[in-house]
Amino acid sequence: MKALGLIAQDRVELVEPPTPPVDQGLVGIKTLRTGICATDREIISSGFVRPPPGEAYIILGHEMLGEVVEVGQGVSNFSRGDLVVGTVRRGCGKCLSCLNQRSDMCFTGEFKERGVRGLHGYGSEYAVEKPEHLVKVPAELRDVAVLTEPLSISVKAVETALTVQERLKFDGKYPPHAKVLIAGHGPIGTLAAFILSLRDFELYVTGIMEESDAQVQLLKKLGAQYITNRGTHLKDCATELGGFFIIIEAIGHSPIAYELENYLGYNGVLVQTGITLGSSEIHLDSDKAMFRRVDKNQVIVGMVNSNIHHFRKAVGYLKEFKEKYGNLLNQVITHRYPLKDFRQALSNEEKNRVKIVIDFLS
Template sequence: MRALTVRPGHAATPSPQEIDEPTPAAGELLVRGLALGVCGTDREIARGEYGQAPGGRDRLVLGHESLGRVERAPDGSGFGAGDLVAGVVRRPDPEPCGACAHGEFDMCRNGRYEERGIKGRDGYGSEMWSVEADYAVRIDPGLGLAGVLMEPTSVVAKAWEQIERVGARAWFEPRRALVTGAGPIGLLAALLGRQRGLDVHVLDRVADGAKPEAVRALGATYHSGDAADVVSALRPDVVVEATGAGPVVFDCVSGTAAYGIVCLTGVSPVGRRLTVDAGQVNREIVLENDAVVGSVNANLRHYRQAADALAKADVDWLHRLLTRKVPLERAGEAFEQRPDDDIKTVIMLDPDAA
């Protein structure tokens, strides 16, 4: 079968290679790969900046944003042939820290976790793959190809859970949310905000095209102006920051309403310096009881929350996020620089899945 493989630490355009089909272990599902979402982490691995192959090997099967159809499932697993599924990315440390031992492996303290398609385990970028039944999540069949959005939706489901847990330290009835960045994470964060009944605003650089159209179709408000001006005018109760751009981060942190919560989901590049009035930022956070929290990855609970959120969403809206579909034989195109109005690129492992 064909799989999308890379040599971590070596910059090269990923391309399909022939590898052996998987032999599921006891308790595992055998899954036919349908599609694979591509994100910034995948591009970093392709550039040789990140990633780790399984022990004793120099190649890694890429892919952590999965969509597949069950071919065979063990008795009593709760799955059956034909089910649409996604595979969970992270696995806890085999000698777990306290967080991993309690099922919160997205909060691993010692960093010895493994991640499929990223760190120490092959990913889901192959025509067939296997996954432990306990780390598979069923997808509403009505979603079709949009089920490939499960993994990024799990990330924002966790972010919203973190926001609500922080807010619960006192009375918390947010009305207005700002999402910075209209990529997949930002738009899915906006979706979950709208599902919570909030007045959602989305800020991004582009002025027209697929991103503002998707925001407006969601019933949210789109902005493309200066971040400081937008934040100052809105005074949001909640910010989901999905750009990782330093100036935007600090504009958000210093511009919320009282008791504002900023959840950082974008990873900032290192080596870029920014001059800020740290005293003023500190003063506002303290005197307004604001909170800033970072959030990354997801555990099983968040995948299930994501499955529920996607099942409730407008399917046509979800499909409009899939702006580029690339066949497996041309997978390298998925790693090329994208135009600003592109949202989600998907590699088609099965051409009939479209």
């Protein structure tokens, strides 16, 4: 079978590993699509290549949609023809989180991740997986279900913010029309906007797009207001609005991720989701920063990865988005490539790109 192998820094090749056997207790999956994201680009360009022990490459691909084509002995909850999405992280097997299906919150750091760290990904024509790491997807979501993994990250980001802000629920409700800012309109930011559009928040998105760009138009259809992050525009808006109740950072550029702290209001929470492997530095006025945070009960929290519960919630949201917004979600997938054009998929730098997908069937 063909697979996307990351061999060394900036070196991805189509490799031909043997097709894995569908042993007892496993499910055999034909990969339909795999999504490409900033994580893939970071590990390719940074040289942070971590193949499974003893292997010369790691198969990329942690975002996927597949179809069950074979079911191993002893598997009763999946059948041939089921559409499935696989989760990414495999827990350490030791800590309380990992022993309770919450490997995204591992305490030891000894986890592995398919397509990222120590385990082959789903970027191959065929993959096998244990049923407990798979989520079924209804057939009517086939066109958008490759978004399940990135959406699961947005689910966790929103959940993290709302969990912190439980401290500000009155009669079981968050303050009405509280202002929420999403920084970044890539997949995580855009999908977080979809989720938050279903709630009673005043929704803002900031980024570097022009008002006329298709992505901004999409965000406006969700009821979001767009603030261009040029000059002092964002700062002025934040001042005028009295700061934000929740900010979700989905840019992956640390100087901006820190700047966002300035735009929190009283009791605000900033959730940072971007992974940065660079070496940017900023000057920090630590007294002012600490005073502001303490004086205004502000919280800054980072989060990474997602667990199977977030994946299940994500599938539920995909259904809900489809019911409410029709095919709007399809616009999040801006580029599709056949497997043979994987280099173009990985190097696509178009300004309007959101989710890039490799289609294994075309």
